[in-house]
Amino acid sequence: MSRNSFFLTDMWKEIAAEHKPLLSYVNAGLPYEDWKKSAKEKLMELLGEFPENVDPEPEIESSVEHDGYIRERVVFNVDKYMAVPCVLLIPASRKPGEKLPAIVCSHGHGPYGKDPVAGVRGDAQHEAEIAKMNYNYAEKMVKEGFVTISPDLRGFGERHEYIAATSTGRDLCNINFNKGALFGIYTLTLNIWDIMKCIDYLETREEVDSERIGMMGLSYGGTVTTFASAVEPRIKAADIIGYVNPFASFAIRDSNYCGSQFVPNIYKYFDTYDIAGMIAPKPLLVEMGIYDHCFPFKDLSKGFEGIKTIYAAAGYQEKLWSDIHPGGHAHSGVRAPEFFKKYL
Numbered sequence: 511m512s513r514n515s516f517f518l519t520d521m522w523k524e525i526a527a528e529h530k531p532l533l534s535y536v537n538a539g540l541p542y543e544d545w546k547k548s549a550k551e552k553l554m555e556l557l558g559e560f561p562e563n564v565d566p567e568p569e570i571e572s573s574v575e576h577d578g579y580i581r582e583r584v585v586f587n588v589d590k591y592m593a594v595p596c597v598l599l600i601p602a603s604r605k606p607g608e609k610l611p612a613i614v615c616s617h618g619h620g621p622y623g624k625d626p627v628a629g630v631r632g633d634a635q636h637e638a639e640i641a642k643m644n645y646n647y648a649e650k651m652v653k654e655g656f657v658t659i660s661p662d663l664r665g666f667g668e669r670h671e672y673i674a675a676t677s678t679g680r681d682l683c684n685i686n687f688n689k690g691a692l693f694g695i696y697t698l699t700l701n702i703w704d705i706m707k708c709i710d711y712l713e714t715r716e717e718v719d720s721e722r723i724g725m726m727g728l729s730y731g732g733t734v735t736t737f738a739s740a741v742e743p744r745i746k747a748a749d750i751i752g753y754v755n756p757f758a759s760f761a762i763r764d765s766n767y768c769g770s771q772f773v774p775n776i777y778k779y780f781d782t783y784d785i786a787g788m789i790a791p792k793p794l795l796v797e798m799g800i801y802d803h804c805f806p807f808k809d810l811s812k813g814f815e816g817i818k819t820i821y822a823a824a825g826y827q828e829k830l831w832s833d834i835h836p837g838g839h840a841h842s843g844v845r846a847p848e849f850f851k852k853y854l
Contacts, residue, residue: 522762523762523763526757526758526762526763527758529758529777531777531778531779531780531781531784532778532779533545533548533549533552533779533780533784534779534780534781534784535549535784535787535816535819535820535823536816536819541823542790542820542823542824542825543824546787546788546790546824549779549780549784549788550740550741550788552779552780553740553741553779553780553785553788554741556773556774556775556776556779557696557698557699557702557737557741557773558694558695558696558699558773559694559695560699560702560703560706561588561589561590561700561703562589562590564587564588564589564590565587566586566587566588566707566710566711567586567587568584568585568586568711568714569584569585569586570582570583570584571583571584571585575602578601578602578603578653579599579600579601579602579649579652579653580599580600580601580602581597581598581599581628582597582598582599582600583595583596583597583598584596584597584598584659584711586707586711588703588704588707589700589703592664592669594661594662594669594704594707594708595624595661595662595667595668595669596624596659596660596661596662596708596711597624597625597628597630597648597659597660598657598658598659598660598715599628599629599648599649599652599657599658599659599660600652600657600717601652601653601655601656601657603655604717607716608717609716609717609718609719610655610656610657610717610718610719610722611655611656611657611718611719611722611723611724611850611854612656612657612658612659612712612715612718612719612722612723612724613648613651613656613657613658613659613723613724613725613726613850613854614658614659614660614661614705614708614709614712614723614724614725614726614738614745615627615628615647615648615651615658615659615660615725615726615727615731616660616661616663616705616725616726616727616730616731616732616734616735616738617660617662617663617666617667617727617728617730617731618643618727618728618729618730618731618732618752619666619683619729619730619768620639620666621635621670622635622636622639622667623662623663623666623667623668623669623670624648624660624661624662624666624667625667626639626640626645626646627645627646627647627648627649627660627731628646628648628649628658628660629646629648629649642838642840643728643838643839643840643841644837644840644841644842644843645728645840645841647726647728647751647841647843647846648660650843650846650847651726651846651847651850654847654850654851655851656850656854657712657715657717657718659708659711659712661704661705661708663701663704663730663734663770664686664697664700664701664704664770665682665683665686665697665770670682673685681768681769683697683768683769683770683771684768684769685769686769686770687768687769687770688769691774696773696774697769697770698733698734698737698770698771698772698773699773701734701770702734702737702738702741702742705725705734705738705742706738706742709723709742709744709745713744720744721746722746722854723744723745723746723854724745724746724747724748724749724850724853724854725738725739725745725747725748725749726748726749726750726751726846726850727749727750727751728751728752728753728839728840728841729751729752729753729804729805729839730770730771731751732750732751732752732753732754733753733770733771735748735749735750735751735753736748736750736753736754736782736785736786736789737785739789739792739794740785740786740788740789741788745792746792746793746853746854747792747793747794747795747849747850747853747854748789748792748793748794748795749794749795749796749797749846749849749850750786750794750795750796750797751797751840751841751842752797752798752799752802752804752805752810752839752840753782753805753810754782754783754786754796754810754813754814754816754817755782755805755806755809755810755812755813756781756782756783756809756812756813756816757776757777757781757782758781759806759809759812760805760809761777766804766805781813781816782813782816783813783814783815783816783817783820784816784820786813786816786817786820787816787817787819787820787821787824790820790821790824790826790829790830791824791825791826791829792829793829793830793831793849793852793853794817794821794829794830794831795831795832795833795845795846795849796810796814796817796830796831796832796833797832797833797835797841797842797845797846798810798811798814798832798833798834798835799834799835799836799837799838799839799840799842800834800835800836800837801836801837801838802837802838802839802840803838803839804838804839805839807834814832817830818830829853831845831849833845833846
């Protein structure tokens with residue numbers, strides 16, 4: 511007599527090995543436009559309700575010119591309960607009345623949130639974060655002529671909070687997911703909302719051409735870039751860095767995820783590359799490091815192949831770019847300037 515395993519880990523792996531997401535493009539058997547319509551409707555259903563709009567009451571708390579750009583600290587309300595701190599970077603070379611393209615730059619996990627992405631070097635640890643992951647892509651892109659805005663996502667940077675449960679080693683992302691799920695509110699959905707509010711703010715700035723707004727992000731920033739770009743039409747081009755490896759690998763096999771990275775039932779219907787595939791027909795760049803030990807390259811490349819299948823079916827394969835670089839879990843910086851200059 512054969513005996514089944516006692517362990518949940520084994521069970522999840524067996525389920526994942528048999529699993530076919532119900533609305534994955536490769537399983538749906540629909541023409542691209544029909545698939546995207548039904549897929550987008552289901553994705554919006556899974557994300558749940560977004561908060562209600564409030565008066566953002568934006569405030570520029572400081573403005574300093576440095577190293578060829580203007581750095582502003584901006585704070586505005588995003589919903590009834592919360593405000594978001596951001597760093598806005600503007601090229602100092604901008605001419606009066608000139609409207610420039612803009613990029614929302616989303617950070618990943620880590621203790622400093624937006625700061626290293628925006629090139630803030632408060633101490634040696636900030637410097638180490640930037641050096642390790644080529645992390646200051648907002649600063650790099652302002653030097654290429656783009657306005658950039660870098661917000662702290664909920665639970666990170668200035669929005670990180672110490673609570674008693676974290677003293678036992680519990681993950682704050684999981685704590686906040688559990689609390690929100692009691693209400694049917696998900697942190698990933700809230701962070702997508704905050705990205706939308708950043709775009710609202712960019713549209714009020716005289717320096718920004720509201721028809722030329724893109725987004726980029728590494729790691730969890732890649733997660734947020736993927737989902738936000740799929741649902742927000744004002745994002746005209748996206749750069750996903752170190753993300754799109756399938757759920758069966760990073761979530762089920764490696765347990766390398768947390769409550770900020772998903773909404774309930776998402777894998778029942780979609781894999782990561784399906785969400786990215788919904789970005790079409792908008793231009794998409796996917797960056798993959800061959801020595802990425804957080805999201806291994808073999809998994810990233812599998813996810814990219816899934817996106818390629820969808821973009822080809824949509825007839826927009828020329829708008830799908832890749833940047834395979836000889837680095838780790840990091841921003842390449844090689845193709846992003848060319849990509850955004852072409853499409854924004």
